[in-house]
Amino acid sequence: MLSHHPPERLHRTICLGVGGKNVYLCARCTGKYSSLIAVLIVYFIGLRFPLWLYLPLISVLSIPAIVDWFTQSCKLRESRNLIRVGTGLLLGIAEAYFLLLVINGMVSLFLVALSIIGLYAISIYLVAWKTRCLDSYLDDIMRSY
Numbered sequence: 164m165l166s167h168h169p170p171e172r173l174h175r176t177i178c179l180g181v182g183g184k185n186v187y188l189c190a191r192c193t194g195k196y197s198s199l200i201a202v203l204i205v206y207f208i209g210l211r212f213p214l215w216l217y218l219p220l221i222s223v224l225s226i227p228a229i230v231d232w233f234t235q236s237c238k239l240r241e242s243r244n245l246i247r248v249g250t251g252l253l254l255g256i257a258e259a260y261f262l263l264l265v266i267n268g269m270v271s272l273f274l275v276a277l278s279i280i281g282l283y284a285i286s287i288y289l290v291a292w293k294t295r296c297l298d299s300y301l302d303d304i305m306r307s308y
Contacts, residue, residue: 190244194251202259221257221276228254237296
C-alpha cells in the first residue's frame with residue numbers, strides 16, 4: 164500500500180485499481196504532492212510569484228490543512244476526502260514555496276518561514292495538550308499499529 168493509514172482508516176484514502184489490484188493513496192498527501200510537483204515544474208519553466216508573496220503563501224495556505232487534520236484528530240468532526248485533497252493541494256503549494264526558499268538559498272526568509280511553522284507546531288501541541296486531545300490521539304495511533 165502507498166498509504167500510511169492502517170486498514171481501518173482506508174476511508175481516508177483514494178483507491179485506484181492498478182493491474183487488477185487496489186492501490187490506496189492518502190487523500191491529503193495525494194493533493195499535497197500533486198500541487199508541490201506542479202508548483203516546482205511551473206517555477207522551473209520560468210513562471211514565478213514575486214518573492215514578497217512567499218511568506219504569506221507559506222503562512223496562510225498551511226492553515227486549512229492544519230485545521231482539518233486537527234479537528235479530525237480530536238474527533239470534533241470527520242473530514243471528507245474532497246476536503247482532504249483540497250487542503251492537501253493548498254499545503255503542497257505552501258511546502259513548495261518553503262522548498263524554493265531552500266533551493267534559492269534564501270536563508271533569512273527560510274528561517275522566518277521555519278519560525279512560523281514552529282509556532283504552528285507549538286500552538287497545535289499546546290491546544291492538543293490542554294484539551295486532552297493529545298492523549299486520545301496518541302492512544303488511537305497506538306491501537307492502530
